Amino acid sequence: MTTRRCVRIAVAGSGLIGQEHIGRIAGNPETELSGIVDPAPAAREVADRYGVPLFGSLTELFAAQRPDGVILATPNRFHVSGGLECVDAGVPVLVEKPIAETADDAERLVAAAEAAGVPLLVGHHRRHSPLLAEAGRIIGEGGLGAVVAVVGTALFRKPDDYFDVGPWRKQPGGGPILINLIHEADDLRALCGEIVRVQATASNTARGFEVEDTVAMTLTFASGALGTFMLSDAAAAVASWEQTSRENPAYSHADDEDCYLIAGTRGSLGIPTMRLRTYAGDASWWEPFESRTAAVERHDPLAAQLAHFAAVVRGEAEPLVTGWDGLQSLRVVEAVLEAARTGGAVEVPAPPVRTPSARTQPTRTPSAPAASTQN
Template sequence: MTTRRCVRIAVAGSGLIGQEHVRRIAENPETELSAIVDPAPAARDVADRHGVPLFGSVAELFAAQRPDGVILASPNRFHVPGGLECIAAGVPVLVEKPIAETADDGERLVAAAEAAGIPLLVGHHRRHSPLLAEARRIIGEGGLGAVVAVVGTALFRKPDDYFDAGPWRKQPGGGPILINLIHEADGLRALCGEIVRVQATASNTARGFEVEDTVAMTLTFANGALGTFMLSDAAAAVASWEQTSRENPAYSNADDQDCYLIAGTRGSLGIPTMRLRTYAGSASWWEPFESRVAAVARHDPLAAQLAHFAAVVRGEAEPLVTGRDGLQSLRVVQAVLEAARTGGVVDVAPSVQPVPPARTPAASTQN
């Protein structure tokens, strides 16, 4: 039996998500932590605890060693410069979401990676969720017919000390559109194909901050499907992926609730309960549905993402979430911001390599 090469990975950023990556590297027998990169004084404890060297910058890392891969879990503003340094060094890189602060900056990073032929992955870890994968399979195999409507929610209540600990979250750039919606945009694109047009209305009434706390959106998909989405970090509700999927035990959980409903011409699927309702015969509101819960073998999406990154580094797999994928999800979020600011309809700039719709039957756009 052939033993796989152990992949040495450096983690840039020793905050909450960085430490989650570090823990999973330690737990995976096919990966090894090579270094921590972080100028913050607290990073010393993380590096010492894992017995690896600490560097103050990515440049210092590459001056001292060449890891097989780098995970960039640093603050957003460092994603592009850190990613460019990895690409220049010829080292595959997994960049935490969002890929960049702006689409123009993200395009620079993606173009550099494509020109150099260096793997660039984006940390949209829900793509590695077995729930999302099974939902995508059901939709893609035509289990719902042609998708016509999408209803989504990300409604949760962030505590007051969340904003006290990071006052920047009360200011433009710190609202739930930029912090939270990127996950939803990427997940819905994976399920239903490209989002090509958005409308949005935002409010800051609940908290009174400079930045929004609640947003209502309408979405148009390239395949003709329409969607609505409600986002709020001030809503006392259990209607978000974090609180319904059971994939992060840190959150209070309600496993009988859905945050997405995907409806097609022959059936509908609630996610993440995976309650599937389809017509056995004629598709009519007079006919009863056949109902079942789609079985899902659960695993940790972050651990699966790490294993996938290691496989990409070894040349055994192609990136599941490419830099261009991450860039397109960022474009959707920026379109929502613009729509909320202007009150108008905003078209989403097309991706060079669009995500194919997760369905096979031909959709009709006729009424």
């Protein structure tokens, strides 16, 4: 039996998400934690706990060692500069989402990585969720017929101390559009293809901060399907991925709630309950549905993302979530911000048509149907 090469990975950033990555790297027999990059004094305890060297910067890391890969779990404002430093060093990098603070900055990083031939992945880890994968398979194989309507919600209540601890969250840029919607935009792109136009209305009535707390959106997909999406971090509800998917045990959850409903010409699918209703015969409201729950074998999406990153580093796979994907999801969010500001419909810039790398053919999961041109 052939033994896979152990991949040495350094993590930049030892905050909450950084420690999630660090723990999984240390617990995977095919990956090795080579070091931690973080100038904060608290990072010393984390590095000592795992018995790895601590570096104050990526420059220090690359002067001392050349890891096989780097995971950037730094604050958003450092994603582009850190990503460019990894690209310059020729080291494959997984950048936490969002890929950048602006689409223009993201485009610089993506173009640099492509020109250098350095793998760039974006940490939209839900793409590695078995729930999203099975939903994508059902939709992509035509199980619902042609998708015509998408209904999505991300309704949850952030506690008051969330804003006391981080006063910047009360200011423009600190609301749920930039912080939370990036996840939903990527999920819906993966399931239903590109979003080409958005309209939005935002309100700050619930809290009265300078930033929005509730947003209503309409979405137009390249396929012609239409969608609505409700987003609020002031809503006492459980209609969000975190509180329905059961993939993050830190949140309470409701097993019988969906956050997405995808409806086609022959059936509909609720996600994440995976309740599937389809017509066996004529598609008519006079006819009964056949109902079932699609079976899903659960696994940890963050652990799956790490295994995939290691496979990309070894040259066994192409990135499932590319830099172009991260850029395109950010473009959707920026379009929502502009639509909410102006009250008009905003076109989302089209992604470029990508061709597979000569290095290897892409490894797809069913969560990315052919409707997406990015992967």
